[in-house]
Amino acid sequence: MGDDGHHGHDGYAVRAEGLEKRYGEKRALDGFDLAVREGTVHGLLGPNGAGKTTAVRILSTLIRLDGGRATVAGLDVARQPREVRARIGLTGQYAAVDEVLTGRQNLEMFGRLFHLGGRRAKLRATELLEQFDLTDAADRGVGKYSGGMRRRLDLAASMILAPTVLFLDEPTTGLDPRSRGEVWESVRALVAGGTTVLLTTQYLEEADKLASHITVIDQGRAIADDTPDGLKNLVGGDRIEVVVAERSDIPRVVKVVARVSDGEPEAEEGESRVHAPVIDRVSALTEVARTLQDEGVQVEDIGLRRPSLDDVFLRLTGHRTEKAEQADKPDKADKAEKGQKTQKGAAV
Numbered sequence: 001m002g003d004d005g006h007h008g009h010d011g012y013a014v015r016a017e018g019l020e021k022r023y024g025e026k027r028a029l030d031g032f033d034l035a036v037r038e039g040t041v042h043g044l045l046g047p048n049g050a051g052k053t054t055a056v057r058i059l060s061t062l063i064r065l066d067g068g069r070a071t072v073a074g075l076d077v078a079r080q081p082r083e084v085r086a087r088i089g090l091t092g093q094y095a096a097v098d099e100v101l102t103g104r105q106n107l108e109m110f111g112r113l114f115h116l117g118g119r120r121a122k123l124r125a126t127e128l129l130e131q132f133d134l135t136d137a138a139d140r141g142v143g144k145y146s147g148g149m150r151r152r153l154d155l156a157a158s159m160i161l162a163p164t165v166l167f168l169d170e171p172t173t174g175l176d177p178r179s180r181g182e183v184w185e186s187v188r189a190l191v192a193g194g195t196t197v198l199l200t201t202q203y204l205e206e207a208d209k210l211a212s213h214i215t216v217i218d219q220g221r222a223i224a225d226d227t228p229d230g231l232k233n234l235v236g237g238d239r240i241e242v243v244v245a246e247r248s249d250i251p252r253v254v255k256v257v258a259r260v261s262d263g264e265p266e267a268e269e270g271e272s273r274v275h276a277p278v279i280d281r282v283s284a285l286t287e288v289a290r291t292l293q294d295e296g297v298q299v300e301d302i303g304l305r306r307p308s309l310d311d312v313f314l315r316l317t318g319h320r321t322e323k324a325e326q327a328d329k330p331d332k333a334d335k336a337e338k339g340q341k342t343q344k345g346a347a348v
């Protein structure tokens with residue numbers, strides 16, 4: 001938005017090149033690259049231990065990098081940490097607000113921490129309570145807030161100085177769907193106001209909903225960088241999906257689907273589900289439906305679906321995200337292998 005008076009960062013609010021961070025033998029970041037365009041929400045997506053929080057801590061100057069280079073709002077995080085701090089906000093993975101104080105008192109306290117002075121701190125608190133829809137709860141103790149309200153208060157606290165760049169580390173982890181939706185709304189409002197947001201998440205759906213661009217991180221490196229749709233296209237477009245009534249029918253369904261698919265079908269035994277990438281969507285669907293009917297296979301559901309980011313993750317890393325793993329536990333090692341094969345088969 002050019003509101004920081006600095007030039008020469010080419011439309012990027014955040015740039016990182018070859019970031020390294022070691023903890024003993026462990027390489028938390030291992031040549032990590034990132035480029036976040038001004039005025040966008042950028043998702044940093046990865047499983048537990050991928051290096052998301054480490055990246056956010058380096059970019060927000062909380063810890064030092066061991067190698068590489070990073071700028072935020074055009075300022076070097078290693079050489080100009082104070083200037084960087086004046087332009088950023090940070091909401092950590094764990095809520096930072098005080099339970100005993102009211103929402104308003106919390107925000108006033110943060111305002112004074114940022115040297116706003118009593119009157120301006122009060123004024124800013126009132127504005128933020130309004131913006132995050134917390135006016136009604138403003139004078140209640142935070143101990144009585146719901147998870148979603150608390151997260152919104154956290155967001156408000158990180159916005160005291162209207163940052164150019166806001167870092168949100170897993171802002172909705174542990175929230176129920178409704179609170180999650182409320183936080184998403186707040187983030188959209190911030191970006192409409194000109195803030196750039198770097199959002200880390202383990203939720204593929206969250207990155208899909210909020211971010212215009214996603215960097216996938218695994219083992220301290222960026223392994224993909226694209227739009228949500230671009231990532232989905234990586235997996236090879238639409239998939240046909242068949243759910244059968246009898247699990248014993250799965251091998252037959254795999255055979256039938258394999259005839260029309262553009263890659264090896266995957267079977268999810270736990271859910272009695274078979275799916276595979278297809279190119280000629282409609283003819284694939286009609287042929288599979290007709291053949292299964294002819295063979296007397298009882299089909300519960302059949303359809304075409306866009307690949308999810310779970311599919312993307314499997315494709316890129318050869319392993320699934322934890323959430324997806326929990327959803328269908330059986331033969332996960334086997335499945336990861338199949339994912340690799342599909343990847344090669346479809347890579348034309």
Ligand SMILES: Nc1ncnc2c1ncn2[C@@H]1O[C@H](COP(=O)(O)OP(=O)(O)OP(=O)(O)O)[C@@H](O)[C@H]1O
Nearest residue numbers: 023026028046047048049050051052053054055202
């Ligand atoms: N202070 C530390 N000391 C030692 N190892 C650390 C430290 N901080 C992070 N690590 C290790 O570095 C790796 C990356 O951790 P990081 O917290 O950045 O992951 P993350 O992607 O944020 O994971 P999560 O989704 O669980 O929050 C992990 O293996 C972690 O155990």
Ligand SMILES: [Mg+2]
Nearest residue numbers: 052053054093
């Ligand atoms: Mg983390």
